[in-house]
Amino acid sequence: xxxxxxxxxxxxxxxxxxxxxxxxxxxxxxxxxxxxxxxxxxxxxxxxxxxxxxxxxxxxxxxxxxxxxxxxxxxxxxxxxxxxxxxxxxxxxxxxxxxxxxxxxxxxxxxxxxxxxxxxxxxxxxxxxxxxxxxxxxxxxxxxxxxxxxxxxxxxxxxxxxxxxxxxxxxxxxxxxxxxxxxxxxxxxxxxxxxxxxxxxxxxxxxxxxxxxxxxxxxxxxxxxxxxxxxxxxxxxxxxxxxxxxxxxxxxxxxxxxxxxxxxxxxxxxxxxxxxxxxxxxxxxxxxxxxxxxxxxxxxxxxxxxxxxxxxxxxxxxxx
Numbered sequence: 545x546x547x548x549x550x551x552x553x554x555x556x557x558x559x560x561x562x563x564x565x566x567x568x569x570x571x572x573x574x575x576x577x578x579x580x581x582x583x584x585x586x587x588x589x590x591x592x593x594x595x596x597x598x599x600x601x602x603x604x605x606x607x608x609x610x611x612x613x614x615x616x617x618x619x620x621x622x623x624x625x626x627x628x629x630x631x632x633x634x635x636x637x638x639x640x641x642x643x644x645x646x647x648x649x650x651x652x653x654x655x656x657x658x659x660x661x662x663x664x665x666x667x668x669x670x671x672x673x674x675x676x677x678x679x680x681x682x683x684x685x686x687x688x689x690x691x692x693x694x695x696x697x698x699x700x701x702x703x704x705x706x707x708x709x710x711x712x713x714x715x716x717x718x719x720x721x722x723x724x725x726x727x728x729x730x731x732x733x734x735x736x737x738x739x740x741x742x743x744x745x746x747x748x749x750x751x752x753x754x755x756x757x758x759x760x761x762x763x764x765x766x767x768x769x770x771x772x773x774x775x776x777x778x779x780x781x782x783x784x785x786x787x788x789x790x791x792x793x794x795x796x797x798x799x800x801x802x803x804x805x806x807x808x809x810x811x812x813x814x815x816x817x818x819x820x821x822x823x824x825x826x827x828x829x830x831x832x833x834x835x836x837x838x839x840x841x842x843x844x845x846x847x848x849x850x851x852x853x854x855x856x857x858x859x860x861x862x863x864x
Contacts, residue, residue: 551786555833556778556841562834566723573730580733588733591740591816594690598642600658601630601674608638613666620661631812637673690744694725697748701755709762716839717758720831724754728824737816746820753799754828757792758836764788765840777844781837796829 577587602608610627617625622642630639640658655675662670698718705714725747732739764784772780803825807818 551789553782553786553789555782555785556838559834559838562830562838566727566831566835569727569730570723573727573733576730576733588729589736589738591738591743594739594741598655598658599676600640600655600672602638602640602658602662603671603673604636604638605669607633607636608668610638613638613640613662616665617658617661619665620657622657622661625658690741693744693748694751697751698722701751705759705762709766712840712843713762716836716843717755717762719839720758720836721751721754723831723835724750724824724827727827728820731823732816732820735819737819740816742814742817743820746817746824750821750824750828753825754831757796757829757832760791761785761788761832761837762840765837778841781841785833785837792829792832796825800825 580589581587608629610629614625614627617627617640624642626639626641628639630637642658659672698721701721702714702718705717728747728750729739732743761784764787765781768775768780768784768787769777772783800822803818803821806814807822810818
């Protein structure tokens with residue numbers, strides 16, 4: 545199925561607009577991460593998976609009053625508890641989080657303190673729906689492993705594209721993936737949403753998704769280089785993007801509709817995961833066209849100015 549026939553968009557002519565768009569959103573994310581670092585000591589708000597602590601999900605019979613719940617925890621001697629409404633209002637649920645604990649043995653005590661405080665100082669029947677307890681040591685290990693997993697995945701893809709195409713292809717694809725990751729994480733910093741293990745899983749998924757979309761464009765560029773050896777590289781890149789546009793829109797569009805439905809109807813538990821996918825798919829599709837492909841042309845033009853221009857590898861002729 546082909547949505548677009550005879551498309552002839554000069555994508556490279558728009559490269560400065562693309563660069564401005566990327567810079568605005570990247571810098572907004574970086575500034576927001578810097579603000580969070582100055583106020584909470586981390587570039588983004590981390591969930592209990594990483595920071596350690598106790599998180600209790602409580603459902604009340606009647607509509608809960610967050611201010612009265614906070615007063616109840618203070619009256620019980622619990623300081624700096626984070627209390628917020630959770631899920632849909634009709635469910636009468638509240639999420640109570642204690643700050644990072646320095647002593648592993650005090651984690652279970654924090655859960656009991658929340659239960660006792662509500663029993664003694666808040667007149668509204670309740671049920672504890674879920675309790676999440678993570679020690680600070682485990683949280684720091686998870687944070688380190690999540691960062692390494694993201695870096696290793698990008699390094700592995702760089703090596704693969706180096707051998708499959710050429711080093712510049714790998715560098716361009718990894719820069720595009722880093723661009724996608726930066727803007728996605730920046731979106732969490734801008735909106736103040738917590739990053740949990742499920743969000744890291746979504747980001748790793750997006751790294752692979754963005755890389756796959758970029759490889760499709762690169763493979764068409766390489767094929768067209770074989771078929772049109774006398775054509776300039778900018779013309780080949782533009783034509784390759786236009787030829788893969790239908791595939792890109794169909795694949796990314798259907799995936800986007802799926803994750804958008806998950807974001808709207810998936811509930812609070814999947815909110816962070818689906819939000820990362822929604823932002824990441826949009827940015828990943830954009831970067832394959834606006835970041836990765838123009839980098840090939842910029843690199844070739846830079847080499848030409850230095851008198852060191854090299855021919856980008858073309859696909860081999862298929863054997864019959």
